[in-house]
Amino acid sequence: xxxxxxxxxxxxxxRGPAEVIKGCLDASKIVSYVDIVLLGPEELIKSELEKSxxxxxxxxEHASEVINMNEEPVWAVRNKSQSxxxxxxxxxxxxxxxxxxTPGNTGAxxxxxxxxxxxxxxxxxxxxxxxxxxxERATYLLDAGANAECKPENLLDFAIMANSYLSxxxxxxxxxxxxxxxxxxxxxxxxxxxxxxxxxxxxSLNFYGNVEGHDIPRGTVDIIVCDGYTGNIVLKLSESLxxxxxxxxxxxxxxxxMGKIGGLLLKPGLRKMIKRLDYEEYGGTLLLGVNGxxxxxxxxxxxxxxxxxxxxxxNAVKDNVVSKIKEDLKGKAFINV
Amino acid sequence: xxxxxxxxxxxxxxRGPAEVIKGCLDASKIVSYVDIVLLGPEELIKSELEKSxxxxxxxxEHASEVINMNEEPVWAVRNKSQSxxxxxxxxxxxxxxxxxxTPGNTGAxxxxxxxxxxxxxxxxxxxxxxxxxxxERATYLLDAGANAECKPENLLDFAIMANSYLSxxxxxxxxxxxxxxxxxxxxxxxxxxxxxxxxxxxxSLNFYGNVEGHDIPRGTVDIIVCDGYTGNIVLKLSESLxxxxxxxxxxxxxxxxMGKIGGLLLKPGLRKMIKRLDYEEYGGTLLLGVNGxxxxxxxxxxxxxxxxxxxxxxNAVKDNVVSKIKEDLKGKAFINV
Numbered sequence: 138x139x140x141x142x143x144x145x146x147x148x149x150x151x152r153g154p155a156e157v158i159k160g161c162l163d164a165s166k167i168v169s170y171v172d173i174v175l176l177g178p179e180e181l182i183k184s185e186l187e188k189s190x191x192x193x194x195x196x197x198e199h200a201s202e203v204i205n206m207n208e209e210p211v212w213a214v215r216n217k218s219q220s221x222x223x224x225x226x227x228x229x230x231x232x233x234x235x236x237x238x239t240p241g242n243t244g245a246x247x248x249x250x251x252x253x254x255x256x257x258x259x260x261x262x263x264x265x266x267x268x269x270x271x272x273e274r275a276t277y278l279l280d281a282g283a284n285a286e287c288k289p290e291n292l293l294d295f296a297i298m299a300n301s302y303l304s305x306x307x308x309x310x311x312x313x314x315x316x317x318x319x320x321x322x323x324x325x326x327x328x329x330x331x332x333x334x335x336x337x338x339x340x341s342l343n344f345y346g347n348v349e350g351h352d353i354p355r356g357t358v359d360i361i362v363c364d365g366y367t368g369n370i371v372l373k374l375s376e377s378l379x380x381x382x383x384x385x386x387x388x389x390x391x392x393x394x395m396g397k398i399g400g401l402l403l404k405p406g407l408r409k410m411i412k413r414l415d416y417e418e419y420g421g422t423l424l425l426g427v428n429g430x431x432x433x434x435x436x437x438x439x440x441x442x443x444x445x446x447x448x449x450x451x452n453a454v455k456d457n458v459v460s461k462i463k464e465d466l467k468g469k470a471f472i473n474v
Numbered sequence: 475x476x477x478x479x480x481x482x483x484x485x486x487x488x489r490g491p492a493e494v495i496k497g498c499l500d501a502s503k504i505v506s507y508v509d510i511v512l513l514g515p516e517e518l519i520k521s522e523l524e525k526s527x528x529x530x531x532x533x534x535e536h537a538s539e540v541i542n543m544n545e546e547p548v549w550a551v552r553n554k555s556q557s558x559x560x561x562x563x564x565x566x567x568x569x570x571x572x573x574x575x576t577p578g579n580t581g582a583x584x585x586x587x588x589x590x591x592x593x594x595x596x597x598x599x600x601x602x603x604x605x606x607x608x609x610e611r612a613t614y615l616l617d618a619g620a621n622a623e624c625k626p627e628n629l630l631d632f633a634i635m636a637n638s639y640l641s642x643x644x645x646x647x648x649x650x651x652x653x654x655x656x657x658x659x660x661x662x663x664x665x666x667x668x669x670x671x672x673x674x675x676x677x678s679l680n681f682y683g684n685v686e687g688h689d690i691p692r693g694t695v696d697i698i699v700c701d702g703y704t705g706n707i708v709l710k711l712s713e714s715l716x717x718x719x720x721x722x723x724x725x726x727x728x729x730x731x732m733g734k735i736g737g738l739l740l741k742p743g744l745r746k747m748i749k750r751l752d753y754e755e756y757g758g759t760l761l762l763g764v765n766g767x768x769x770x771x772x773x774x775x776x777x778x779x780x781x782x783x784x785x786x787x788x789n790a791v792k793d794n795v796v797s798k799i800k801e802d803l804k805g806k807a808f809i810n811v
Binding site (some may be wrong): 246271272274282285286317318319325327328330348349351352354355364365366367369370371372373374375376377378379380381382385386388389390392394395396398399400402403405406407410 | 608609619622623654655656662663664665667686687688689690691692701702703704706707708709710711712713714715716717718719722723725726728729730732733735736737738739740744746747796
């Protein structure tokens with residue numbers, strides 16, 4: 138087997154390269170058999186590595202430009218050929234690396250992946266897969282924001298891709314798939330959902346039927362498909378709502394002496410819960426449907442989040458998620474239309 | 475001023491008439507100047523009232539049928555002319571009452587309100603207004619599920635109606651209005667959102683621009699508009715996520731002796747927080763855009779929720795929300811198209 142090479146964008150995020158590089162160094166100890174290639178201005182990265190020591194499985198690939206968070210994605214990808222995101226996508230396309238991990242502009246990553254790595258043949262639109270860790274067994278939702286406007290066949294493709302990922306990488310046998318709607322009956326939904334229901338129902342995927350908003354935290358199904366507009370709102374609302382409840386809890390704990398003691402007594406349990414709900418423990422979201430592994434992290438990712446995103450990318454590469462999706466599509470195994 | 479008459483559907487909910495009637499009796503003490511009319515089978519209601527005592531401002535209006543939760547709304551409204559929802563809508567239409575409070579089938583309430591009470595002239599589609607009590611000053615979101623498929627002009631109407639309600643009933647001066655999207659820039663969104671942005675931006679409403687999923691718990695704006703598919707998912711997800719976090723917290727508290735003591739110490743603060751987040755404290759959602767006040771409660775509403783829904787209906791009647799919406803529309807005050 139070919140050596141695994143993971144590219145990491147050191148300058149695309151909000152926290153600056155030192156934080157990202159720390160995450161890479163931590164990952165390099167855990168997966169010492171993987172080459173981690175730092176993308177960014179060579180001199181800058183070198184000076185960071187000289188401070189901390191330079192493990193043999195950490196390499197550098199020079200990329201002099203950076204795509205900022207507010208730049209128009211397609212324009213930026215077309216005009217910044219030396220940016221970390223573009224250089225990274227090119228190296229994956231050329232087979233010199235298998236994965237790109239980036240805390241950069243999501244739209245630009247999506248555009249570069251599409252324009253440079255290319256779509257998997259048979260997939261109408263790539264999609265972002267997000268993880269909801271409310272229950273011990275997480276629920277995965279896609280599309281979490283790549284496609285604001287969707288067609289019914291896109292939702293079927295999302296289901297096929299997530300099915301490949303959960304079964305090949307996460308080893309969940311025959312994962313159940315729900316379609317996000319506003320009622321469980323198949324007649325409920327907007328036009329998109331009603332048509333997508335027919336397609337999913339005819340497929341040989343393990344289609345559960347419609348699920349509702351309350352099913353997301355309940356873990357009713359393994360996979361939930363929806364359009365990227367809704368998925369993005371669901372993802373951001375969930376993160377923010379959990380944070381708001383914890384912030385409120387913190388205020389209660391800190392508002393009195395008794396509260397502080399109460400908080401101390403609950404700390405071990407709370408810490409475990411926070412750890413499970415913390416996206417940084419998991420890494421990032423996965424862009425599925427392109428010819429390469431692409432992990433998109435929060436712009437404000439900490440070193441820990443970057444480390445976990447690298448491990449997530451390594452697993453996706455080791456378990457051949459891209460080939461698995463291609464295979465599942467080639468046989469059109471799931472479509473009995 | 476005419477006597478205020480509020481109709482309450484005693485048999486449409488999941489918990490049976492005794493629970494609803496208890497809520498009505500509690501409300502009758504708080505708003506002794508309001509007539510509360512119980513809709514349902516006369517004999518059944520009478521026997522309940524005989525058990526508990528019969529205040530002079532509690533009346534009965536016989537309605538022999540009930541529309542069940544799983545019945546097709548339009549069919550049920552057309553075929554069950556003696557059902558509580560249909561009888562109630564008719565009495566509002568005839569001016570014999572000003573408001574209907576019901577824990578019944580939401581679709582049927584919507585259909586009856588449209589077909590019997592009638593739409594306010596100039597409003598393209600009625601919408602359900604839900605309240606998010608995460609911050610001390612709540613955010614209101616509509617449409618929370620009445621219209622799965624929306625047009626841009628529907629979203630403008632939603633904004634106008636919520637603006638009337640917040641300013642006339644809740645006395646919030648010039649409430650800020652956000653459009654739910656997946657990015658704050660005006661170029662972000664699905665086709666519906668991009669077009670609705672133009673309409674809202676041209677209006678003289680206090681339009682904030684796009685808001686994202688994380689803005690809902692943050693209380694960034696007073697009013698958030700979106701299509702009913704998305705709004706319904708947002709509402710159910712939020713309720714369920716908060717419940718899931720509290721359930722987890724309860725498990726932590728109960729899992730050890732120290733945890734139990736910690737829980738006891740935090741109880742006063744937690745109770746206040748739970749009270750604020752509890753939808754039962756507030757009542758129900760309001761159907762805006764029809765010729766009458768219509769409060770839709772959870773199917774499983776407790777007596778407390780029914781009491782609060784009645785008080786909510788009384789306020790909407792006292793502050794003339796229906797006339798206020800009509801007035802705001804008549805002058806087309808908000809539309810500079």
